[in-house]
Amino acid sequence: MEPLFLKPVFKERIWGGTALQKEFGYEIPSENTGECWAISAHPNGPSMIENGPYKGMTLDKLWSEHSELFGNPQEKVFPLLTKILDANMDLSVQVHPDDSYAMVHENGELGKTECWYIIDCKEDADMIFGHNAQTKEELQEQIQEGQWNDLLRRVKIKPGDFFYVPSGTIHALCEGTLVLETQQSSDTTYRVYDYDRRDAEGNLRDLHLEKAMEVTTVPHQDAVSTKLVQEKGNTRITTYVESDFFSVYKWEVGGKSSFSFNDQYLLISVINGEGALSHNGIDYRLKKGTHFIIPVGFGEFEVDGNCEMIVSHT
Template sequence: MTEPLFLQPIFKERIWGGSTLKEEFDYPIPSNHTGECWAISAHKNGQSTVTNGTYAGKSLHQVWEKAPHLFGHYSSEVFPLLTKILDANKDLSVQVHPDDSYAHEHEGPQEFGKTECWYIIDCEPNAELIFGHHAQTKEEFERLMEEGRWEQLLRRVPIKPGDFFYVPSGTIHALCEGTLVLETQQSSDTTYRVYDYDRTDNEGNKRELHLQKAMDVTTIPHEDNELSFVEEHRTGAVITTLVQAEFFQVFKYDINGAASFTQNGYFQLFSVLDGQANISVGSDSYSINKGDHFILPNDVSNFTIDGNATIIVSQP
């Protein structure tokens, strides 16, 4: 095959969503309350579709099952990663995710935990997010939560475009109003909601909270992960290693000319955040543009990207 798998995203409406996904990427969003673009996904709750080549029209899950050689026979029952773009037009609920063992035990043997990371594509001036908490013990956490002393409990962090956060399972977190984020995560949709600002839906109902499960899985006290971003300057590109962690590696490619690459993992996921370029695989060349998402399968060993573009690249 030796060609990229270009993918058609799917979109999710959320009470905190907006219209930025259309304004920024010209995506065909279903409404002005669209919060999530599931860009590269084989998860049962939303599956991307291949748009080109041999597997055009197939879901990523179908390709994963039918053509394991494309993914280097990667040893996982499910496609391991999920790439999203999130439009936090309003504050997201304060939440936490379980690890694999807790998810298997409490949500079912087919469910996985959720470690994730965020690249801040854009945000309002003075934007912030909730990342961690100030409680030193489980008792203090529970007391502040029960008394509704959220400002005292939750840790707020200022953000700017280009910031990056690694969010292991067990981390209390929430994106806040006016933030556009690319998220790389385990392929999981398991979220435990801790606090939702007492919001109600169109019918006046508050969204469900999951306080006991959240208490079970939250890391107390909060632990910050020290990230050291490593830049590699090469002809035509600057490659920044954002994180190398248990479930994924994530890189930022700043392309400013023609750059040659060798794929050294099982397969790679690409999301073009800005600009335009061409990717050459063998004798074939493919145009890649802002908002495109694709996978380079295992049989692509060498490739060249030529143009001016910012691309987030991940691999399991």
């Protein structure tokens, strides 16, 4: 049994840039690369296993053909998706449906609750998080009249911040932000406002106002997530959220540290530093930008080095 290292998939976006190359050394397709789908089994961009007996197999195929690696789960599709987003420009203002709405209106797709860990951002950066409408009628009126300054809530952000973004939350990352996103495995987004930008062909991008207004939570509710910090030997473990969809942690490793996991598979992304993972006498190099899965039944392992990792599980 080995950790499953994954080859990311990159997505070009109108708002993307080059930070994924500059910060992580990735080979990106263009200077408008907005998304790294780091751990993905979604059909729109499945990651590929890079090592061991399953090398060359995509994660969605591994999930269906070797479910024992994941504890023989009941879900038909791999439930999570880890991304890194380079918001070189403002993203469109958007909202995502929940599972029940997406099941009916998006051909059985999962809903999309997500969360963001701010890896880096420019000084005095902010993002759009929520809205000020108190009723659906007020929401509809302000959208139709383009009263964006009155409608949209902005919050200041800094590196190391964490935000839980439930389905139904109007949101947008803004210029100069680099984020690790953990989300349900869904590619469904309802665009509310896009600053009247045009694509490469000169066309305005589609908006999805009817669906967006149906799924938006009104009035806005800030999600409550209590950060818990624990010291475990040479590692500081920060728990950011434990929800029905996923749990997300940050491991800050500052020397040799021991871990043991048997009953849960883990998604792990190295966001800073470097080190080595040791298991059954084999060392696996970890560096910034490495993404891997610890399978169910993996047991004891050690991580030695100085690195920061975002860890998640269902």
